[in-house]
Structure formats: structure tokens, C-alpha cells
Amino acid sequence: MKSMYHVSASPHIRSSVTTATIMRDVAIALIPASLLGVYQFGFNAFLVLVTSIVTCVLAEYLYKKLMKKPGLPYESSAIVTGLLLGMNLPSTVPLWIPIIGGVFAIIIVKELYGGLGQNFMNPALAARCFLLISFAGRMTAFGVSSFNEAQSSVTKNLYTFLNGAGSLDGISSATPLAQIKTMEAAASVADVVSLKDMFLGFTGGVIGETSILALLIGAAYLVFRKVISLRIPLIYIGSFVVFLLLFGGHGFDLYYIAAEVCGGGLILGAFFMATDYVTSPITKTGQVIFGVLLGLLTVLFRVFGNNAEGVSFAIIFCNLLVPLLDKYTVPVAFGKGGRKNGK
Amino acid sequence: MSGTGTFQGGIHPNDGKSLSKDKPTKILLPKGELVYPMVQHIGAPAKPIVAVGDKVFVGQKIAEAGGFISVCVNSSVSGTVKKIEPRLTVSGAMVDSIVIENDNEYTTIEGFGEARDYTKLSKQEIRDIVKEAGIAGMGGAGFPTYVKLTPKDDDAIDYVIVNGAECEPYLTSDYRMMIEEPEKIVTGLNVILSLFKNAKGIIAIEDNKPDCIEKISEMVKGEGRIEVKTLKTKYPQGAERQLIYAATGRKINSAMLPSDAGCIVNNIDTVISIYMSVCETTKLIRRIVTVTGDAIKEPQNFSVRIGTSYGELAEAAGGFVNEPQKIISGGPMMGMAMFSLDIPVTRISSALLAYSIDPVTLKPTTPCIRCGRCMEACPSHLVPQMMLPFAERFDDESFEKIDGMECYECGSCTYVCPAGQPLTQAFKQTRRSILDKKRRK
Structure with a gap:
């Protein structure tokens, strides 16, 4: 008898979108902001990004090998985690910071809980918060535009590795939000920060958060490729603005609100991290509540907390609520509870 | 309602219709024996009312309805009843079937084809x-x-x-x-x-x-x-x-x-x-079947006598360009894969689709990343992502609680899933088992 044809249950066709293409799209979308970060903060920023990515990929590879789990990092999700982690670090950190962060993100946050799809927090953000708590000083020394002149000797590199570029150059600057937070009561926000600089990205901050323009280009790409929907980002930012008007203490000061929206990684967080599939609600109602809570928490952390930034903590806190949100927001099935007509 | 009608959810797969859409329907007369399974509808199987050796004509009833929800079967050719035995059907099951040897005369029963005023x-x-x-x-x-x-x-x-x-x-x-x-x-x-x-x-x-x-x-x-x-x-x-x-x-x-x-x-x-x-005083003896797919030499549409083997259909369409890996009775979304071509066309066979490469093999299965595409695609507004774990661990109660039984297996969730998860397939199994249990109660 002739060989038999394949038999499987329908459907027999699949869309061309795979986990790998989604991760590739996210990585592509992060490139503009990363490039700008490197341009702005110099070679150290590049080193931080690369170290972070390599650490994440290696950590995943070695863990899977060690645990005899099938498959290589085929989905390239580790690259995205690594890139996001790097973008959430100041360019001035010593290189062991992204290494610790990468291992923490991949092993502790992701793999120990079952790997891809099972982590309950965004790995990159969880790692960032872990680093922020552990190494507060190093994690808040932000470099400002500096192409370090040909510091290429081995000793110097070693020094950079151990202590970070910040301590070498002694250049560091506060982020715009910190400036707003610490400014004198009489001053106006416009005197302290320049919106134009914030939009283009010429301010202090972590590598990937500063240029709103570059981030929005990346976000537009993700929307165009239908990788993310705008539901969470827009509700997040909208709720953030509303609560800022209520609690911000600056009244209806548009310049202040714009500065707060553009600063502190809100755009990076809203479009790239709050939309992380694994750690955001799957239902529409859940996503709406998620977005509103993110806005509220970010405002509370920023206005009443010690830090000028609050996006990371808001997101990882809301990540924890996701299973609950999903459980109680299952949509009503089509035609359910429908009235029988014609009887 | 005016305007263009639509619904929430759904997908836009490559429709592949251009292959056969402009080919006028050709009448295909069967060459070999004709096979009439007693199950080619929903409901009780039909019961044969002919015996081996009987002469039958086009339009003659050869099996009667086996209950209220059942349908009789009429012969689509004239000839002799050769066998009544279990034969392979589209679903992969052996079903009692009447096999008729075609005499190629197409002699009809009396009055067949006469015009009639329905009013x-x-x-x-x-x-x-x-x-x-x-x-x-x-x-x-x-x-x-x-x-x-x-x-x-x-x-x-x-x-x-x-x-x-x-x-x-x-x-x-x-x-x-x-x-x-x-x-x-x-x-x-x-x-x-x-x-x-x-x-x-x-x-x-x-x-x-x-x-x-x-x-x-x-x-x-x-x-x-x-x-x-x-x-x-x-x-x-x-x-x-x-x-x-x-x-x-x-x-x-x-x-x-x-x-x-x-x-x-x-x-x-x-x-x-x-x-x-x-x-026109006829019986249901033919249906229109699209024979298509990249493995078919000349994709086209046929008016086929019910009972004709799929093999004859493929042959009539010029045969295969190359040995197909998968053949499907029906469309790619809800059609059924067949492991052999030696299966008869029934009332519900809308197409013979042949793929050189089984598209299912091209997408690896990776862990679910909770992207929510399945939910967006579900026309029944379900959350397939949540139904899958329940289906996999046989938790029928939870499956029903999130309206799993509202699924009608359209396949949209499986189509869009970037992780290549067999969602529809799992739901099919779970729904069957739940329905079975209910029936047994």
C-alpha cells in the first residue's frame, strides 16, 4: 500500500506569526531608542546593552542545558529581556551590574517559575528593581552626553568594569523628574527642564528611556505590526494624567504634565513593558483595570514616594495582580443569556 | 440591519480561492463503483432497504431514515448492489455502506426530472x-x-x-x-x-x-x-x-x-x-465539489455524483503535481484530513484540498506567551488561552464554567496562535467527552 497521507484535526493552516517573529519585532522596535541611548551616553551604554543581552542569552542557554530542558532559546525572548534590562540601566554602571541583573531576570524571575510564559513579573523590570534596591547609588548615577575620548587601555577598561564609567568620568546628572521634584516651590517647571530635550532625548536617565521620539517610533512599529494594541499604553498614560492632575500639586500646569509624561521611563514602560504579554491581563476589561491601576500607582509613587520615578515599581506591582484580574474579567460568551425569540 | 454585516473576532487567512474560482463547474461522471455510507448527516444512521444483487436506478431510495433526525439515501447511478459492508469514510471510521456497481446507463426512476409547480x-x-x-x-x-x-x-x-x-x-x-x-x-x-x-x-x-x-x-x-x-x-x-x-x-x-x-x-x-x-422532481444525487490546493494539477469545480471516490476527483483534476503530504475533505479550517483517497464523496463533501506540504508541520509548538490573539480571534468571545489548561487536565467543570461548550471548533484560535498550540484540537476532545458523559447520564 502507498504511504498514508498526514492526518490531524482541523484547522490545517496556521498564521505566519510565531513567537519568534513577535520577539524579533519587539527587538526591532527597541532599536531606535537603544541607538539613541548609545549615541547619547557613549560607548559605555553600548557595553551595558551588549553585556546585558549576552548574559541573558547565556543564562537561559546554560540553565536549559543544566536542567536538561528541551529547546534552545528559539523564541529569542532572552534577547528582548536582555535588551530591555540594558535599556533600563544607567550607562555609568559597572558591567557586573547587567550581569547580575541578567542572571536574576532569566534564572530567578523566569526559569525558576517555569520559563517563557510562566513568569509572574516582567523579568527585565524585576531585575531592575532588584538592582535598584541592592545598588541604589550606582543605579541612580546617570551619565550625560559623553563620548569618552579613546579610553581603551586594558587597565582602564578593567576599572570601568569594576567601578563603572560614572566614577571614572565623575559626570553624572539628575533626571528631569528629579530636578522637578527638588526644585524650589516658586520656580516654574519650564525653567528647570526643557521639554524639547526630553522629547528628543538629551537628558539624564537610563539608557533607553530618554528619547520619547525614538520610543514612539518603535511603538508605532509594534502597533503597525499588530504586536501590541494601544489599549494598555493609552489607558495607562491617560489615567496617569488624570491622577497627576488630582495629586500632582501643580494644578493644571500643562508643561508639568507633559514633562512628567515624557520623563521617568513612562513611555518606555507604557508601550514596551506594561504591554508584555506574559505579565499583563489577557481580557479587555482586565487590561483596562490594569492600565488605570498603573496610572494611579505611578502617580502615587512619584508624588508621595522618595523616588522621582515610579514606573518600574508600578508595573511589577500590577504584574502581581494579573492572575486575579484575568480570573474575574472573563468576557461573556457570544449569545449567552440571549432571549429566545420567536417563541 | 443595513450596511455591511459582520461580527466581532474572526481571522483573515489566505483564501486561496483564485486557484479555482474562475473554473466553470464540470459534470463528472463516476467510473468505478459508488459507495454510500449510511452516515453522511447528523443523527441516526440510515437503514439499507436493498439487498446484494438488487437492480437500482438513479434516484431510487436505497436506505431509509433511521429516525426522526436522520436522512434517507438515494442511489445516484443505476446498476447493481454489489456489497453492503463497512467502508472507510472521511472521519476515518468504518461505516456500513452500500456499494453499487455502476452500469453506466443512468436509467432513472419513473418521473425523475419532470418539471413541477411548487405553488x-x-x-x-x-x-x-x-x-x-x-x-x-x-x-x-x-x-x-x-x-x-x-x-x-x-x-x-x-x-x-x-x-x-x-x-x-x-x-x-x-x-x-x-x-x-x-x-x-x-x-x-x-x-x-x-x-x-x-x-x-x-x-x-x-x-x-x-x-x-x-x-x-x-x-x-x-x-x-x-x-x-x-x-x-x-x-x-x-x-x-x-x-x-x-x-x-x-x-x-x-x-x-x-x-x-x-x-x-x-x-x-x-x-x-x-x-x-x-x-424538477429529482433527488439529492450530486453535489458541487471544489478540487484544489497546490498539489492539484488543474484546480477546478465539479458537479459530482454522491458516492464517487475522492481518487476519481483528483484524477479528473489532472492528478497531482507531486505526491501530496496532506489531503483534506472540505476547507483547511474545518475540513477533515484523510489518510487515503479511497473514500467516497458524501453530501457534506465541499472540497478535496491537497497540500504538497502539510502546513501544520511548518509551525513549531512553543510555550504559550499569553498574547491574547486567540481571544481576539474567537467569534464566540471565549478565552481559549484559559480553556486550554482545563482541557489538558480534564477539568470539565472549569471548562464548562468559562463557557467552553460555546466553542464550535472554527479553528480561529489555533490559526492565530503564535506558539502553535493545538487549542481547537484540545477543545474538540474535551467537548466530545463532556457531551458523551451527558448523554450517558
Whole structure:
């Protein structure tokens, strides 16, 4: 008898979108902001990004090998985690910071809980918060535009590795939000920060958060490729603005609100991290509540907390609520509870 | 409802219709033996009423309905009953079948093919004709048509919908019929409307077939009770629940029949079969089948005698370009894969689709990343991502609690899943087992 044809249950066709293409799209979308970060903060920023990515990929590879789990990092999700982690670090950190962060993100946050799809927090953000708590000083020394002149000797590199570029150059600057937070009561926000600089990205901050323009280009790409929907980002930012008007203490000061929206990684967080599939609600109602809570928490952390930034903590806190949100927001099935007509 | 009808959810797969859409329907006469499975509809199996050695004619009843929800079987050729034995069917199961040796004479029973004026028939006569013609829903489900046409209350039917959506990729048989025999569709619909005095007729067509919409709209201009409804092209627009919603705004769920919402839905080829049995005194002996796919040499549409083997269909379409890896009875979304071509065409066989490479093998299965695409695609507004773990660990209770039984296995979730998870497949199994358990209680 002739060989038999394949038999499987329908459907027999699949869309061309795979986990790998989604991760590739996210990585592509992060490139503009990363490039700008490197341009702005110099070679150290590049080193931080690369170290972070390599650490994440290696950590995943070695863990899977060690645990005899099938498959290589085929989905390239580790690259995205690594890139996001790097973008959430100041360019001035010593290189062991992204290494610790990468291992923490991949092993502790992701793999120990079952790997891809099972982590309950965004790995990159969880790692960032872990680093922020552990190494507060190093994690808040932000470099400002500096192409370090040909510091290429081995000793110097070693020094950079151990202590970070910040301590070498002694250049560091506060982020715009910190400036707003610490400014004198009489001053106006416009005197302290320049919106134009914030939009283009010429301010202090972590590598990937500063240029709103570059981030929005990346976000537009993700929307165009239908990788993310705008539901969470827009509700997040909208709720953030509303609560800022209520609690911000600056009244209806548009310049202040714009500065707060553009600063502190809100755009990076809203479009790239709050939309992380694994750690955001799957239902529409859940996503709406998620977005509103993110806005509220970010405002509370920023206005009443010690830090000028609050996006990371808001997101990882809301990540924890996701299973609950999903459980109680299952949509009503089509035609359910429908009235029988014609009887 | 005015404007273009649609629904929330659904997908846009590559439709592949261009392969066969412009090929006029060819009549294909069978060469070999014909096989008539006793199950080619939903309901009780039919019971053979002929014996081995009997002479039969075209249109002769060879098996009677096995219950109220069942359909009789008529011979599509003249010849001799060769065997009555279990034969392989599309579902992969061996089903008792009547095998007839074709004498190539095509001698019909008396009165077969005579013109008849349906307006002179009573409602009961029309229903009996449809019943005796052996018609079951030819869109794929195979629900006995005379049962559909016999609701509890004729006057409560507000809409009779003809399903011309043909949303399933690759299929072009309904399209060909709308182009080639639109008058039969309109008259067939009028026959059905004569049963339901309060009903309006709707011929619903997806907007990727503008020529059909134009042609039929022109044709029904003088018909006060019939209108053409344009639907947005999207899979599964032709699914009964989505079709009724898009055409009338009414919603039904798994516990309801269309007639509970005052609707009756029939597929294009079913309506034509109703027309032919009532107005031309025929029986259901043929159906339109699209033979297509990248492995088929000359994709086209055939009018096939029911009982013909799929192998003959492939041969008539020029054979295979190369040995296909997968052959499917029906479309790629809801059709059934067959491991052999030695299977007969039944009432519900809308297509023979042959793929050189099984598309399923091209996508690896990776862990779910909770992207939510399955939920966006689900026309029943379910959350397949949450249903899958319940299905996998046989947690029927939780599965039902999140409305898993509302799934009708359209396959949209599996299609969109970037992780290649077998969602629909798991739901199929779970739904079957839950239904079985309920039946046993």
C-alpha cells in the first residue's frame, strides 16, 4: 500500500506569526531608542546593552542545558529581556551590574517559575528593581552626553568594569523628574527642564528611556505590526494624567504634565513593558483595570514616594495582580443569556 | 440591519480561492463503483432497504431514515448492489455502506426530472419531497434539511437565510453556483419562503464576491420578500451563529437552534437541492465539489455524483503535481484530513484540498506567551488561552464554567496562535467527552 497521507484535526493552516517573529519585532522596535541611548551616553551604554543581552542569552542557554530542558532559546525572548534590562540601566554602571541583573531576570524571575510564559513579573523590570534596591547609588548615577575620548587601555577598561564609567568620568546628572521634584516651590517647571530635550532625548536617565521620539517610533512599529494594541499604553498614560492632575500639586500646569509624561521611563514602560504579554491581563476589561491601576500607582509613587520615578515599581506591582484580574474579567460568551425569540 | 454585516473576532487567512474560482463547474461522471455510507448527516444512521444483487436506478431510495433526525439515501447511478459492508469514510471510521456497481446507463426512476409547480404543492407535500430527496445541510454539518424546515411554529420564523458567505478558504463551489445558477437559488428560497408566511428571505454574501452580489441583487429586485445582504469578508462569517448575527442582529448560543431566534439557515447548494427536488422532481444525487490546493494539477469545480471516490476527483483534476503530504475533505479550517483517497464523496463533501506540504508541520509548538490573539480571534468571545489548561487536565467543570461548550471548533484560535498550540484540537476532545458523559447520564 502507498504511504498514508498526514492526518490531524482541523484547522490545517496556521498564521505566519510565531513567537519568534513577535520577539524579533519587539527587538526591532527597541532599536531606535537603544541607538539613541548609545549615541547619547557613549560607548559605555553600548557595553551595558551588549553585556546585558549576552548574559541573558547565556543564562537561559546554560540553565536549559543544566536542567536538561528541551529547546534552545528559539523564541529569542532572552534577547528582548536582555535588551530591555540594558535599556533600563544607567550607562555609568559597572558591567557586573547587567550581569547580575541578567542572571536574576532569566534564572530567578523566569526559569525558576517555569520559563517563557510562566513568569509572574516582567523579568527585565524585576531585575531592575532588584538592582535598584541592592545598588541604589550606582543605579541612580546617570551619565550625560559623553563620548569618552579613546579610553581603551586594558587597565582602564578593567576599572570601568569594576567601578563603572560614572566614577571614572565623575559626570553624572539628575533626571528631569528629579530636578522637578527638588526644585524650589516658586520656580516654574519650564525653567528647570526643557521639554524639547526630553522629547528628543538629551537628558539624564537610563539608557533607553530618554528619547520619547525614538520610543514612539518603535511603538508605532509594534502597533503597525499588530504586536501590541494601544489599549494598555493609552489607558495607562491617560489615567496617569488624570491622577497627576488630582495629586500632582501643580494644578493644571500643562508643561508639568507633559514633562512628567515624557520623563521617568513612562513611555518606555507604557508601550514596551506594561504591554508584555506574559505579565499583563489577557481580557479587555482586565487590561483596562490594569492600565488605570498603573496610572494611579505611578502617580502615587512619584508624588508621595522618595523616588522621582515610579514606573518600574508600578508595573511589577500590577504584574502581581494579573492572575486575579484575568480570573474575574472573563468576557461573556457570544449569545449567552440571549432571549429566545420567536417563541 | 443595513450596511455591511459582520461580527466581532474572526481571522483573515489566505483564501486561496483564485486557484479555482474562475473554473466553470464540470459534470463528472463516476467510473468505478459508488459507495454510500449510511452516515453522511447528523443523527441516526440510515437503514439499507436493498439487498446484494438488487437492480437500482438513479434516484431510487436505497436506505431509509433511521429516525426522526436522520436522512434517507438515494442511489445516484443505476446498476447493481454489489456489497453492503463497512467502508472507510472521511472521519476515518468504518461505516456500513452500500456499494453499487455502476452500469453506466443512468436509467432513472419513473418521473425523475419532470418539471413541477411548487405553488400547487401543500406545505406538507414540500416537506415530504425534501425528506424523500435525502437532503441534509450541505455546508458541512449535514443537519437533516426537512427537520430544519419543520420548526415548532411556522409563523414564528422571521428570516430564511441563504448562506452564501463561503468564508472557508479555498472553497469556490458556492461561488460557482451563485454565478452559474442564481435563478435556482432564488426559486429555491421562494420554495422555502412558501412554508413560512411571515419570513423574509436573505441571501447573505461576503463582499469578496461582488459579482455574485450584483447578479443576485439584480435578480431579486422584483421579489418583495427577498433581499441580498452584503457581509464583510472574514472567517468564520459563514458559521451559523455569526451569519445570523451579521444578517439579522440576533444572537444564538449552543443551547439554541436558529429557529429559536426566528431564523432558518441553509447553504447555497442545499437551497439548489431543495429547488431541484421540488421543482424538477429529482433527488439529492450530486453535489458541487471544489478540487484544489497546490498539489492539484488543474484546480477546478465539479458537479459530482454522491458516492464517487475522492481518487476519481483528483484524477479528473489532472492528478497531482507531486505526491501530496496532506489531503483534506472540505476547507483547511474545518475540513477533515484523510489518510487515503479511497473514500467516497458524501453530501457534506465541499472540497478535496491537497497540500504538497502539510502546513501544520511548518509551525513549531512553543510555550504559550499569553498574547491574547486567540481571544481576539474567537467569534464566540471565549478565552481559549484559559480553556486550554482545563482541557489538558480534564477539568470539565472549569471548562464548562468559562463557557467552553460555546466553542464550535472554527479553528480561529489555533490559526492565530503564535506558539502553535493545538487549542481547537484540545477543545474538540474535551467537548466530545463532556457531551458523551451527558448523554450517558
